[in-house]
Amino acid sequence: MELRPILSTLRRHKTTAWLLILEIALTCAIVCNAVFMINHRLQHMEMPTGIDEHALVQIQLAEVTPSPDIYARAREDLAVIRQVPGVLDVALVNQLPLGGSSSNASIKLDPEQRQPTLSAGTYFGGNLAQTMGLRLLAGRHLQPDEVLDADVVLKALATGDTKVIAPVTVITQAMAQRLWPGADALGKTIYVGPVGVRVVGVVADLARANAYDDATAHYSMILPMFMGAGKDQSYLIRTRPQDRQAVLKAAVAALKKADPRRVVTEQRTYDEVRDKFFENDRSMAGILVGAIAALLIVTALGIVGLASFWVAQRRRTIGVRRALGATRRNILNYFQTENLLLATIGIVLGMVLAYAINLFLMLHYELPRLPAIYFPVGAIALWLIGQLAVLGPALRAAAVPPVVATRSV
Amino acid sequence: MVGYYIHMAARSLRRNPVLTGLMVLAIGLGIGASMTMVTVLHVMTDDPLPGRSAQLYTPHIDPLPLDYKQDGGGPDASDNLTWPDAMALLTARRATRQAAMAGGNLLLRPDRAGVRPFYVAGRYTSADFFTMFGVPFVHGGGWSAADDAAGAQVVVLTETVARKLFGTADAVGRTVRLGEHDYRLVGVTTDWAPKPLFYADNVGNQYSDADQFFLPFSVAVNQDLQVSGNQSGWGKDESASKRSDTTTWLQFWVQLDTPAQVAAYRQYLVDYSAQQKGLGRFQRPPANAKLYSLMGWLAHENLVPTDVRLQLWLALGFLFVCMVNIVALLLAKFLRRSGEISVRRALGARRRDIFVQFGVESALIGVAGGALGLAVAQLGLWSIRQRPDDYARLAQMDASMLLGTLMLAVLASMLAGLLPAWRACRVPPALQLKAM
Known part of the structure; x- marks a missing residue:
């Protein structure tokens, strides 16, 4: 594919071309950083705890009238829980x-x-x-x-x-x-x-x-x-994963039966503890995914819009080219190459910008340095989006019949 | 003339409905996302006590020993006051009004059948609290300084709790059992809670916290009631009592009406620190003593989570990309109409007329985009209200934000139309007419 005609055409639309390049660069830079941040959050969310997470449930109680002997009270409770069918082990924990x-x-x-x-x-x-x-x-x-x-x-x-x-x-x-x-x-x-x-x-x-x-x-x-019974202490019960809900219910019932003058302040599986801890990270990751999607869509639509304009504007030129012997494929390739060229310049600029954004985030938000592996992510995403977006207008351009060349305006 | 331009713009926009829709969508999404986050930031940094905040200050002195090292992520031990320092400031009465305070969670035991005991959050404080912050009462009132001094067993409840407890808000004089003790109800306040709860110790959920009871803090000290904020100690005595002079746990607020009073109080804090240093209690320079204004203190505490700031940057970045997108599209669109522009120019239109015509067209896109942006922002705020964060419930748009959204949308799209309109009005008419 000859690049010269593409370049000379773009030179006549310098401002528009640069705007598209700028948009691609910005999107690329933000996408690189956002993907990195998502990954950072996901990694944090996978933090191992070392405990048998799917086999544990927690019960926390608050006494209406404090027991005179909190240690005896806790030992009684532990004994009560141990009697509940399905309980494999139980411990009093402070956190x-x-x-x-x-x-x-x-x-x-x-x-x-x-x-x-x-x-x-x-x-x-x-x-x-x-x-x-x-x-x-x-x-x-x-x-x-x-x-x-x-x-x-x-x-x-x-x-x-x-x-x-x-x-x-x-x-x-x-x-x-x-x-x-x-x-x-x-x-x-x-x-x-x-x-x-x-x-x-x-x-x-x-x-x-x-x-x-x-x-x-x-x-x-x-x-x-x-530690003895207290409102900051809780009972941690080990059971089989499939029995968790049943055991939780039975244990709470048994504890209430042992002493009804108590308020259950917490009863949950350990999985819920973990979910709650990472709630914010999960929602932030979701927001970032949404932002990436929105950015890519807007950029893609921008490319579609601009390419459509250019195709409509060059209808006659395309007709002339077709009349002079260019195949449909030549026309298609022309627009695809043009987009590839713009996207590549945008991506190169985007890399520099991505690095700059990362520096800013490192300075203000204690984020680690952006690993080099994330740069190709943005590049590939933008190349793909660009090619997909330009395909429609380019096909329309390829469908322009040579006879257009012979018509006057 | 503007009416004619609007008519022309509408026609031009209708000619390319897909492209117009695209531009409106882009500006709508960008504005919607940005305004969602700007609104969140706006409500989070808003004045919690309008009308009074300008007179409210919080004094901070530095009683820490020289070799005390701040634990990286932990709370700042000198954010709060020790009991002896708070008592000294309180009895000195150098401000118009002053109050010491700390938060607590106590089990409330209703007398009524069918109401189970429940935990309530509240504040241990001193008499001036109510008048200084302008807490509105439904029945009764606060307690007196004499009650503070005597450690009187009195309590103030909010309307909701009083109703839950007694079935009526008019329950002044009745007995309330909180924790292990009985208190006489002296006042019932409305459900008053500044957002954020600026006077509370920073424990991370001041946007959702509210005080449901108020007790004299002398009672909390006498009865050694549980305290819910940060308690930082540096003394040898690990099981330090509330009266310890090496454990900070109290917040302190003063009302200062004039700049002269503010300056005098600042000097008083330095003098007090110097005096304590002279006595050997303090080790650090007396000039460490600070007096924060209410808004200054909130800025210092930096309550806005970094995630919210990041989301704001993300939204603004998105808006910028959308704007670049629109500039490119408008430029292509306007320049494609070079023929039309040339005809108008040849018929006598000035450059300025062309510029205004295209400016109106961009503004029209802005108005439509702003309307869409408002809808998107409402959706965004609704989704934030569903989130578990403690500021979530505050995410509401007020009139100024509503207007701001529309203004921003029109401004953004006019800005985006500036370059294309300028390029369009510089099209040389002769060349284009010849080509036609």
């Missing part, structure tokens, strides 16, 4: 991975350290690892006799009489790697406030409740403390 409201502690490697090494999510409980289905990589889980009631632990800490408590913990692999890169974490000591706690086990993963930042989302530890 859930991706649950939103979190409990965290500053961790030091040396009590004299001025600044903590990192902040970790603190899970309290004994049976928690087994109920959640955490995968143990090294060491052991917490033993039932190590788990003490919270007020016993707090009193021991307050008086400094730490002999009665077992200062042990199970941490995640991510946290172990961050604290002691490349080394074995078992037997090492971390400091939670002034108290030295020995690492006795390492689990593959356990995401934090407030896992907003991918970098620190997997720093969690489990401490042997039994």
Whole structure:
């Protein structure tokens, strides 16, 4: 295909051609960044939690009159739940991975350290690892006799009489790697406030409740403390995935029967916990998909409109060309090549613009750098859209009969 | 003449209905998307207390030790005040009105049969709160400074809660059981909730939060009631009490009527900090003390989520692409009518007449696009109201936004028509006429 006639025609429509190029460039740049952002969100939404998500349900209660003994109350409740058919395991938990409201502690490697090494999510409980289905990589889980009631632990800490408590913990692999890169974490000591706690086990993963930042989302530890009943605590039940709704209903009924003076503040499957956590990311991804679609459609319609104009304007020229021996295919190719040329210039400009937009987003919205892999995405999308959009007008141009050349205006 | 131009423009637009439809659609979608996000941003950054906000200020002092390090994503510990500092500012009475406050969630136990206990969100505060913020009462009123000092067991409820509790809003004098204690109802307010709840601690849902009860904060301190905002401590004592001078948990607002008062209060805060530093309690420079105006504080808190800002950029980018699209289409369209332009010019029309004629045609597209844009924006706002975000319910267009949408649409399309119209009026008539 000869490019010269196309270029000389475009030179006569310089402004219009540049406007189309600008539109393609803008669309390309926005699409590149939007696809990248969608992918970023989707990746974040796939965050593993390390727990057996499809087998867990949560029940949270609030007492109308606080129990005199919250520990006895929680133990009774656990016993009641354990009796419910279909319940495989149950634990009292102070927070859930991706649950939103979190409990965290500053961790030091040396009590004299001025600044903590990192902040970790603190899970309290004994049976928690087994109920959640955490995968143990090294060491052991917490033993039932190590788990003490919270007020016993707090009193021991307050008086400094730490002999009665077992200062042990199970941490995640991510946290172990961050604290002691490349080394074995078992037997090492971390400091939670002034108290030295020995690492006795390492689990593959356990995401934090407030896992907003991918970098620190997997720093969690489990401490042997039994929190007792309270409105921030909840019962986490492990069951078979197909039994979840039935078990949830039966467990709530059993708990209400045990003591009707309580308000159920939460009853849901873990899948719902996860869905809620990523609600905003999902809706943002949806909006971005919609924006990409709208942009591509508007650009495509713009190309259709402009190409239609040019075809109508050049009807006579096309007729002359046809009369001089050009085939329909020649005419079709002419318009396709013209569009390819414009799209390519637009895409090259669009890449530069995409990079600039990404720099702006990095500066103001803490987005990572746009990987080079996303540049071809925008390019291919725009080439395809361009060719599809121009096809209709180009076919119409190809259908112009040679006899047009002989007619006067 | 303009009437004639409108007539001509309508004819010209009707001649290419597909193309006209396309341009109207493009500007409609662009305007609709942009105005949806502009409206969201507008309601989120709007004045929560019109008429009063100009006199409201929030003092901030920096009691943090020198080696205190801010936890990256955590709340700023010096955003709130400690109890001793709040009490000092409160008793100094340097402003026209002043109130300390903190949020709380308490279980409300109705006496009525058939009404189950439920949690309500509310505020522990001091007497001036009601007069300073102009809280409208249905029955009764707030409590007095003497009640604050005495730690009186009094409560103020909103109308909705009072009705739910007693079946009537006129329940002043009756007893309300909140948490573990009984309180005497002294006032019932309307369902008053500024959007955002500017005086509350920033916990991420100030657009949907509302206070349903008000208790004297001296009572909350005495009875050690649960506090729902951020509580940041840096003292040795981990289980710090509410009275601790190393735990911040209280918000503080003052009413200052004149610029002189504002300057004096600012100086007072610096002096107070210097005095505390002299006593060895504070370590940081007294000049860290700040006095934010209400709108200044909201800007500092930056309540608008980054996602909303990103969506606004996206919508504006989309509008820009749509506009470029329209410029290209109008240019092609106008230039195709070179013959017609030349005839008009030859018959005596000035360049200006041609320019106005095409300008009117672009404006007509703008009006149609604006109407479509309004519909699209209403649809967009409706879809935002279905979202779970706490600002979702606020996404409504007011009259000024409605007018703004139309103006923006006409402006955008006239702007888009500028270059094509200018090019059209510069078509040399002789050349075109010869070709005909």
